[in-house]
Amino acid sequence: MKDAETASVRKSKKRQAKPKFIKTEKTPVEPFDPEALIEVQHLTKKFGEQVVLDDISEKIVQGEKVAVIGPSGSGKSTFLRCLNMLEDPTDGYVFFEGNNLCDYRIDINVQRRRMGMVFQQFNLFNNMNVLKNITLAPVHIGMRALRRAQRKNFLIKAGNLFRPAAKKKPLLSVRTSKKEIKADAEADAMRLLERIGLADKAGAYPSTLSGGQRQRIAIVRALAMNPKVMLFDEPTSALDPEMVGEVLALIRELAEEGMTMVIVTHEMGFAREVATRVMFMDGGKIVEQGAPAEIFGSPKNERLQDFLSKVL
Ligand SMILES: Nc1ncnc2c1ncn2[C@@H]1O[C@H](COP(=O)(O)OP(=O)(O)OP(=O)(O)O)[C@@H](O)[C@H]1O
Ligand SMILES: [Mg+2]
DSSP states (O other), rough: OOHHHHHHHHHHHHHHHSOSSOOTTOOOOOOOOTTTTEEEEEEEEEEETEEEEEEEEOOOOOOOOEEEOOOOOOOHHHHHHHHHHHHOOOOOEEETTTTESSSSOOHHHHHHHHEEETTOOOOOOTTSHHHHHHHHHHHHHHHHHHHHHHHHHHHHHHHHHSSGGOOOOOOOHHHHHOOHHHHHHHHHHHHHHHTOOOOTTTTSSSGGGHHHHHHHHHHHHHHHOOOOOEEEEEETTOOOHHHHHHHHHHHHHHHHHTOOEEEEEOOOOOOOOHSSSEEEEEEEEEEEHHHEHHHHHSSSSSSHHHHHHHOO
């Protein structure tokens, strides 16, 4: 017993002695802003020799609706994809809720769950019906938590066999079952589908739906994870014109409810109306940004003026 105690004391000392922040090349030099939901510092991305993002430092606070505009190839998608580490930055840091996503000790999957991403091409699973598409991730996460609790309880029970009655450890409370997790996720999914008027499509496969319906389901699928921020990459540019409206209406509704969002878009009218801030990217840099009225009303940068003259 004494040996075991000394071992545990030794272990805890060792744990304390470990530096809290291991200095690596991924350790930021500047402190992050605790007010920011997302902060990037000196974000740089290169594909081979091509510099696609060039030393971008930017903050996005909760409740902001940021529209990213700019010519094709300016790095908009790459910027968005770096925010949730779908692209690994070549240099610089990305903080989300104060967590340094470039730190190798961060579980990026846990962080990514809080950042809903919607792509141009919907990215639904075509071999699953709508309900399964929406519930897949929540059920997977719920089941993982359940299995982890069950595994811990198994170890506690086994340990308790050797502990005297006074020292037996209490079991973790496991209130759910697989059936309940699934039922909860399905109830949530149905609520979301009802909200967008597609409850009757729960059993349908994506290939039988219109582009607008598929994209709204992709949005709802992201919402099922209760994200803190939604990242949209040209969510309407693969749609037939008559379907653009229904998708934008849903995004506008989310914006009005206070969802923080970053949206790469070619819909200038939408950006002007919904965004609280517009960023204009060109050549891997944010060359001008500001309130929509400023950006669209009195653009200062020549390249922005040129861009707007072509798209407006
Ligand atoms: N995986 C990759 N490998 C190599 N080059 C890439 C890759 N992804 C993007 N690029 C290049 O990086 C540049 C920026 O691409 P990005 O997709 O971010 O631009 P964009 O502003 O989103 O353009 P668009 O409006 O056409 O979507 C482009 O020149 C592109 O060819
Ligand atoms: Mg793009």
